[in-house]
Amino acid sequence: MSAAIPSVACLGVIGRNNNPLHISIFPSYDPTANAFTPIRNPLQFSLLLSSTIDVFDLRSKTSTASGDFGLLHAIDDRLAAYGFETNTGVRMVCIVDMRGRRVEAGGSGVAGQGSGAAGASTASSTSASAAAARSSVGSVGAGLRDSEIKPVFRAMQSAYVRLLQNPFYDPDEHAPLGGKGGRRITSKKFGDDMKRIGEAWTPGVTTL
Amino acid sequence: MAASKASRIGEEIWKTRIDKVNAELVTLTYGTIVAQLCKDFEDDYPEVNRQLDKMGYNIGLRLIEDYLAKSNTMKRCSNFRETADMISRVGFKIFLNITPQVTNWTADNNSFSLVFDENPFADFVELPDDGRAQNELWYSNILCGVLRGALEMVQMQVEAHFISDVLKGNDTTEMRVTLIRYIDDELPPEDD
Numbered sequence: 001m002s003a004a005i006p007s008v009a010c011l012g013v014i015g016r017n018n019n020p021l022h023i024s025i026f027p028s029y030d031p032t033a034n035a036f037t038p039i040r041n042p043l044q045f046s047l048l049l050s051s052t053i054d055v056f057d058l059r060s061k062t063s064t065a066s067g068d069f070g071l072l073h074a075i076d077d078r079l080a081a082y083g084f085e086t087n088t089g090v091r092m093v094c095i096v097d098m099r100g101r102r103v104e105a106g107g108s109g110v111a112g113q114g115s116g117a118a119g120a121s122t123a124s125s126t127s128a129s130a131a132a133a134r135s136s137v138g139s140v141g142a143g144l145r146d147s148e149i150k151p152v153f154r155a156m157q158s159a160y161v162r163l164l165q166n167p168f169y170d171p172d173e174h175a176p177l178g179g180k181g182g183r184r185i186t187s188k189k190f191g192d193d194m195k196r197i198g199e200a201w202t203p204g205v206t207t208l
Numbered sequence: 209m210a211a212s213k214a215s216r217i218g219e220e221i222w223k224t225r226i227d228k229v230n231a232e233l234v235t236l237t238y239g240t241i242v243a244q245l246c247k248d249f250e251d252d253y254p255e256v257n258r259q260l261d262k263m264g265y266n267i268g269l270r271l272i273e274d275y276l277a278k279s280n281t282m283k284r285c286s287n288f289r290e291t292a293d294m295i296s297r298v299g300f301k302i303f304l305n306i307t308p309q310v311t312n313w314t315a316d317n318n319s320f321s322l323v324f325d326e327n328p329f330a331d332f333v334e335l336p337d338d339g340r341a342q343n344e345l346w347y348s349n350i351l352c353g354v355l356r357g358a359l360e361m362v363q364m365q366v367e368a369h370f371i372s373d374v375l376k377g378n379d380t381t382e383m384r385v386t387l388i389r390y391i392d393d394e395l396p397p398e399d400d
Contacts, residue, residue: 163234165332167239168246191332 007100015175016089028100084153155208157191218301253344264353272358324381
């Protein structure tokens with residue numbers, strides 16, 4: 001008997017001009033095919049991220065001091081979008097699939113992530129936190145506490161800070177002042193960081 | 209002078225006689241210089257390398273005075289091996305708080321490598337992904353110029369260049385330093 005626990009389905013970074021800076025999509029476990037496939041296609045994820053911008057705008061009027069927006073909207077019974085905004089107007093969105101990862105009810109076995117390389121390195125931390133995950137999310141769809149998402153945003157923010165420290169990254173190019181649009185982030189290091197965060201997170205993980 | 213003694217001197221000076229600045233200030237300032245050079249020379253990386261080397265050379269000419277004043281070693285190094293140890297364990301130690309390894313000596317003791325386990329200049333850096341920077345740009349090339357300039361002021365003509373860099377995906381960051389000749393103090397032309 002296996003149970004499903006939440007995993008990250010998509011990580012998005014949105015620039016201050018409402019322009020997409022980065023989108024990472026992660027495969028979810030599909031019990032019918034017993035395989036890992038993304039739950040939506042890239043265009044749909046892009047649409048979901050765009051739709052969060054309105055929520056950010058709406059909420060920013062009564063904005064929280066910490067920048068943490070918590071649950072932005074629950075998309076359906078599986079997907080939910082959580083958000084975080086920095087003071088410079090960069091928004092980070094984490095779309096969680098509430099049944100994206102499989103754990104054996106016995107407790108020992110955790111189905112590895114879809115992509116092999118990172119799966120091996122994160123396997124130990126994943127299985128350690130799987131027990132915590134099951135206890136914190138009693139039943140599917142019970143929702144996540146904001147504090148469980150926080151490590152994701154903290155890790156995303158520090159990855160973004162590291163990106164900005166790179167002298168060859170020009171923030172102006174990616175979100176021109178007062179203008180429109182901007183180029184996407186092409187940094188490999190940043191992409192790898194996002195991949196690592198998305199694959200390692202599961203409820204109960206405190207450091208990424 | 210033994211290598212361990214050089215280490216002790218370096219440590220001592222670093223602790224007592226050096227004004228410290230924030231590492232990120234140094235990293236970001238240097239990064240800005242390199243990025244700006246790349247922009248100014250329109251990504252002509254060999255030219256950027258040359259400019260960095262030239263800037264380093266001018267720094268080295270001055271820095272050596274500071275080095276000699278702080279290290280308080282009036283004695284000359286007796287051979288090039290000792291010079292290498294002093295560069296790594298005193299010079300790099302007091303100015304950057306790193307001690308690159310001195311290795312890969314040639315048989316004639318005229319050429320060695322400095323292997324940088326850490327490089328404060330290159331923290332956070334990712335070279336531009338334009339297909340050329342990875343091959344052509346030596347990001348920390350200013351250090352070559354510094355060594356060239358500093359050693360020239362103490363009568364050593366050297367040639368220094370990087371041969372590998374972790375930024376380019378190599379396993380190590382390695383600089384090759386070769387002694388060309390000792391510059392004799394030139395006598396003024398004799399009056400007849």
